[in-house]
Amino acid sequence: MTGEEALKLVDAVLRSTVLEQGLNDIQSVVFLESWVGRTYAEIADKLGYDCDYVKQVGSQLWRSLSQVIGEEVSKKNIQAILHRYQQSQTSTQDWGEAVDVSRFYGRQTELQTLSTWIGKEHCRFVGIFGLGGIGKTTLSVKLARQIQSQFEYVIWRSLQQALPLNTLLGEILPILMGSEATIDSSINLLMKQLQEKRCLLVLDNVESILQSGNRGGEYQRGFEAYQQLFERICDELHQSCLIVTGREKPSKIAVRSGENLPVRSLCLSGLSVIEGEQILIAKGLNTAPQHQNLVNYFGGNPLALTICRNRYSRYILWRSTSILGTRNYSF
Ligand SMILES: Nc1ncnc2c1ncn2[C@@H]1O[C@H](COP(=O)(O)OP(=O)(O)OP(=O)(O)O)[C@@H](O)[C@H]1O
Ligand SMILES: [Mg+2]
Known part of the structure; x- marks a missing residue:
């Protein structure tokens, strides 16, 4: 697949969502340059933009694609994922x-x-x-x-x-x-x-x-x-x-x-501490040493970690942290 073909595919994929919005100009350029392996710094340099801005455009694009395709898309795996996605369409x-x-x-x-x-x-x-x-x-x-x-x-x-x-x-x-x-x-x-x-x-x-x-x-x-x-x-x-x-x-x-x-x-057993912590972070809990205890307490069970924002779970959370000797957990 060439960069242009990939660009067309991505544009069509994004247009197929409820937002019906394809790629804008800056997204198209960042996509094409990423496709050929350029770093964000190189792209920013070439376009005369701030590197953080280019990075933000890229991250947002991979996030939108991840949601539609159902796999975590990144700058590194975009080629493999789009290739697979194209094949799956048949x-x-x-x-x-x-x-x-x-x-x-x-x-x-x-x-x-x-x-x-x-x-x-x-x-x-x-x-x-x-x-x-x-x-x-x-x-x-x-x-x-x-x-x-x-x-x-x-x-x-x-x-x-x-x-x-x-x-x-x-x-x-x-x-x-x-x-x-x-x-x-x-x-x-x-x-x-x-x-x-x-x-x-x-x-x-x-x-x-x-x-x-x-x-x-x-x-x-x-x-x-x-x-x-x-x-x-x-x-x-x-x-x-x-x-x-x-x-x-x-x-x-x-x-x-x-x-x-x-x-x-x-x-299937529970998630590891690092994986479990990612669920807690996604729920809005900031990283804290107590999270390791929490993940261990719930045996890495993702459902238990996912519901830890409910009032009842906060109680379990409080109990777990106090049982495990980390009473200063704040929530
Ligand atoms: N690897 C993971 N990353 C992020 N979230 C996860 C992961 N695995 C499970 N979850 C979340 O944990 C919750 C429970 O997961 P899931 O429904 O897959 O469990 P299950 O084993 O099928 O449960 P059940 O026996 O009740 O059917 C879901 O909200 C899911 O989104
Ligand atoms: Mg299930």
Whole structure:
């Protein structure tokens, strides 16, 4: 992609938002110069502007692009991201209720592991499991956004409303089959699609279709067909991948998972102190030594850190800091 082509793409991307505002002159110049690798100081020098001003124009531009594209765009990664974005535009995607992940911190190791499993090692079933609020949904969206260009079809769905399999297939098959879709919404037909096309399916909140409190991960009555679907996706040869997230692991998945097998599971733990602190900073809490205690107290659980501005959380926060011996926390 040349700089001019990239400029056109960025302009179109920004015009597609609710603001419908493309690039202005100064943004265009800063973009083109950044594209060829010039530093802000060099650009400022060339244009006769103040360096801080050029930096501000650049930062604002990357921020706006991050919001639309769903990945953190910077001067350093703009080429790679736009290339990926351009490729993804040729695939069919349906993101359902997928959350916005433009403010996403850390998880680089997990993203690297998961994308290797799916991209290089062609895993057919990948599970992301962990406690409530630990970040499974967010990570699944971030991952799918990052690897979307490797797939002809990307479909993201939440099972939170305990969606019967027939209803789900009735939504997915027309997306995969277009005008060839019929009233047949069988697992057989889906498997055929997964063989013929490279599809990425993400099903979030699998615990909603499992019996609650049942550690064996047995399915709720009426949802047993999902077991058959998952097992066939794990066992049969096809070129697609299903990512499932949940607080509990569905039965029979553990026995199929393995380091060198096409079925893998990742047990997600909390964010590191540095990553967790970024959530607190984004919430408007200034950096303070007590934050490390807070992140540790909440086990790096991003949901707990995200809600720490509520009155109740302030109480927890006060308790946590006093328990941990840092009583002078101010909020
Ligand atoms: N890496 C991250 N960076 C920034 N915020 C995050 C990150 N991971 C999670 N969050 C935030 O933490 C909150 C909880 O995350 P998420 O909904 O992904 O958790 P979950 O594991 O899916 O929870 P549940 O089990 O309830 O479905 C969300 O508000 C999300 O925006
Ligand atoms: Mg979730």
